[in-house]
Amino acid sequence: MALYTHHLPRWKKDEVEEIKRGIEEHTLVGVVDMYGIPASQVQQIRRNLRGTARVKMARNTLIEHALNELGGSVATLNDHAEGQSALIFTNENPFKLFKLLEKTKTKMAAKPGETAPEDIVIPKGPTSFKPGPIVGELQQVGIPAAIEGGKVKIRETKTVVKKGEVINKKVAEALVKLGVKPMDVGLILQAAYYRETIFTPDLLAIDEEVYANNIVLAAQQAFNLSVNAVIPTRLTVAAIIGKAVSEARNVGVEASIYEKDIVDLIIGRAQREMLAVALAAQGRGFELDEATLK
Amino acid sequence: MEYIYAALLLHNAGKDVTEENVTAVLNAAGVEVQDARVKALVAALEDVNIEEAISKAAVAPVAAAPAAA
Amino acid sequence: MEYIYAALLLHNAGKDVTEENVTAVLNAAGVEVQDARVKALVAALEDVNIEEAISKAAVAPVAAAPAAA
Amino acid sequence: MEYIYAALLLHNAGKDVTEENVTAVLNAAGVEVQDARVKALVAALEDVNIEEAISKAAVAPVAAAPAAA
Amino acid sequence: MEYIYAALLLHNAGKDVTEENVTAVLNAAGVEVQDARVKALVAALEDVNIEEAISKAAVAPVAAAPAAA
Amino acid sequence: MEYIYAALLLHNAGKDVTEENVTAVLNAAGVEVQDARVKALVAALEDVNIEEAISKAAVAPVAAAPAAA
Amino acid sequence: MEYIYAALLLHNAGKDVTEENVTAVLNAAGVEVQDARVKALVAALEDVNIEEAISKAAVAPVAAAPAAA
Structure with a gap:
């Protein structure tokens, strides 16, 4: 099976070996999507997972090499490694890992063009802003801002973007100014290999209540x-x-x-x-x- | 209540609830019959669908209501 | 239900619920009396406190509370 | 209640609820059979659709169970 | 329910609910007795207070809401 | 209740609730199978519309039942 | 619901609801077992108090919407 690596440079061979070891030493290996997660957030997530799961970032080609070298059913994980993937190793079962990753999701500011994961609501009340052009900027995106007692105040609670709607540039800027972080960011488990079986998110999102x-x-x-x-x-x-x-x-x-x-x-x-x-x-x-x- | 029971007894036995019949039943039970009440009862029941009234009662009441008066 | 009506009529009239009395009331109502049922009824009532059984059932039937008259 | 249980046993087994059958069942259970009660039972059930009566829930007692004999 | 009624009949008559007794009662009713069902019934009743089960039944009448399947 | 669950499992899986199948399932679950109970189960279910029996609510005992087998 | 029945069967039989046991029971019932579903079941039940759920059912058999399992 060394077939795949014999022509690789040393450091790549080491990477592949490390991935293989990670897979062999854990009962579960998962593929996670890292797309759009800033480095600071990744650090936070790693900290939250410490002691439970380890995230290994590597080029997709190297991951593919490692999986192919191991062969067998684990190699089918390749079908799920798309985009900016990383591997995650753990000895938890896939359901626990799925839940864990859900919990490590954090809120982030929205970038223009992103879709609102839920209704974005601006509550009424005072802001920290002093009177200035900010009032106009807020009003422009439909946020009822006004000046009151020398401060900028939101006159009434307002839903700025409905769930599923795209957040445009102006709104995104206003939200950043207001410190609103509507986006859920975290590792998304695309597939997990556990006890000879591939688990996809549709199987993993179990509801104990059901x-x-x-x-x-x-x-x-x-x-x-x-x-x-x-x-x-x-x-x-x-x-x-x-x-x-x-x-x-x-x-x-x-x-x-x-x-x-x-x-x-x-x-x-x-x-x-x-x-x-x-x-x-x-x-x-x-x-x-x-x-x-x- | 005797008067009503007498009427129900007759009704259940498939007899007409007449003054005569009610009086006979009450007499047999040793009740001193008041003619006026018998008359009033028979007149009142003329317009009452006894079967329907009974069937309502058969669907036993659920919660205990106070029977004060 | 004729038999029980007869029994309750007697009870209400302050008479004893005996086979003889029940039979007399039923006869007066023109009911063809079955001795066995009368016997069974009287036997069943022997240890029963009729007053108590009545008061348990005295949950006002669906309709409404009677206005004092 | 033995008599009623015997009747329902027979009914459930698809047998006729006759005096003879009821008596046989009660005897087999070691009950000292009273003919009058058997007669009363059979007579009472004559005009009743047992299947319907079973599910009618005519009882619906109000509060706690009476601990009759 | 034949088997259950047989058990209840025996219990009410003050007899033990044994396989033998249940079989005898069912036989008397002309039921073709399945030993397995008798055994299962008697076994299930082993740890059950029949008297309690009966008195509980007084509180809860039969009809009830359906559970979706 | 193991036997009931075995029957439900087979029914849901579209298999016949036969003595053989029930026994196989119970064996696989490590249950020491009593032939009499299997027979009783299968016999009892013979004339039963399982779908209907499942969804028709039976009255539960009033207090929380202990989950013995 | 086969997977749920299998779990309850094991639980009632005093066995652990493991992947191996569930698979064995389902296989015996002739069910084509999906490993992932068995694993999901076992993982999900890890956090479910089966005893409590069962006793809930025993107390109030109310209409409940079945969800996919």
């Missing part, structure tokens, strides 16, 4: 099936008995079967019927006696 809800649903279904199909288990036999008893009581009351256990229920029913008819009769001029009124 699983928990499905567990509840499955348990309900099992409970229902057990009771409705009368398959007694320790967990459900009490409910099945309850159902049988309720049904027996219903039949007993409906059919007026005078048995000790339910005669009080039948009395109750008769009493309610009497009251219903009594009230109807009262509405037609029949005076009820005191006992009934009670």
Whole structure:
């Protein structure tokens, strides 16, 4: 397999070896997209991941070399290494890593032409600006700025850009001035190789709540099936008995079967019927006696 | 309430709720019958759909309402 | 329900709910009495506090509260 | 409730709820059978659609369960 | 539900809910008894307080909301 | 409840709920299979519309049930 | 839901919900297992209290929308 590296210069060979070691020494290797992340942010992310995951930046060609040299299923990661990729090594499972990377995302100022990831809202209230051309600049992009008490103030809360809309140059500049950082920036996991399987983001973005809800649903279904199909288990036999008893009581009351256990229920029913008819009769001029009124 | 029970008994037995029938039932139960009340009851029930009133009651009330008066 | 109405009528009238009394009331209503059901009813009521059973059920039926009259 | 359980057992098993069948079931359960109760049971069920009555939830008791015998 | 009613019948009659007794009751009802179901029922009831299950049933009537599948 | 879950799993996977299949699933889960329970399960489900039985809410015991098997 | 049923089956049988066990159960049920889904299930359930979820179901079987699993 050395086939790929024999013609590489020394430093490149070292890089490839380092990548291979990283892959071999960890249970998981992922491909992340670094596009558009400033160096300072990368440092921050590295710090946040320290002890859990290591980011290895390298040229795509070298990554490709390393993966191909290792061969086997890990080489298929190549299909996911596009653009400005880096590798990430960790011993966590891919779901944990995905979540971790979501958490390390930070906010950044928007560049002109970027798409708003959510509604960009400017809250009303005072700003730190002194009166000047800033008022006009803000007003120009639809932000209701005004001068009040020697300060620039936003008169009312305003949504400047809706989610999914492109942020134009003027708006981007205004947002920078206001210190608004609407962009989520972080490592985006494009694929992870873990235990012989490639995981893509659609598989990794799991919602525990959905699983928990499905567990509840499955348990309900099992409970229902057990009771409705009368398959007694320790967990459900009490409910099945309850159902049988309720049904027996219903039949007993409906059919007026005078048995000790339910005669009080039948009395109750008769009493309610009497009251219903009594009230109807009262509405037609029949005076009820005191006992009934009670 | 005796008067109402008498009427319900007759109704349930498929008999007409007439003054005569109500009086007979009440007498059999040893009740001292007041003719005026029997008249009032029979007149009142003439316009009442007993079946419907009963079926409303059969759908048992859910929450416990206070039965003060 | 005729039998239970008869029993409650008697109870309300302050009479004992005996087989004889129940039969008499039902007869007066023109009901063809089945002795077995009367027996069963009276037996079932033996240990039951009718007053209590009534008050438990005394949750006002759907309609409305009666205006004092 | 033994009598009612016996009736429902028979009904569920697709058998007729006759005095004879009910008595046989009760006997097998070691119950000392009272003929009058069996008769009352069978008579009461004669005009009732058991399937319908089962699901009718006519009971809906108000508060805590009564601990009748 | 035949098997359950058989168990309830026995319980109400003050008898033990054993495989033998359940089978006897079901046989008397003309049910072709499946031993496996009797065994499963008796096993499931081992740790259950039937009396409690019955009294709980008094509180919660049968009909209920459907759960989506 | 293992047996119920095995049945649900097979049903969902579009397989028949046979004794053989249920046993295979339970075995794979490391359950010591009781033939009688498997038989009882399969017999009970024979005439049941599982889809319907799953979604029709059964009344749960009032208090939180202990999750014994 | 097969994956969920498999997990609950294992849980109820007192076994660990591992990739290996889930796969074995699903295989036995004739399900064509997708490794990634099994891994996702196991990872997701790591943070889910199955016991608690089950007891929730036992208390209130309410309508719930099924989501893909």
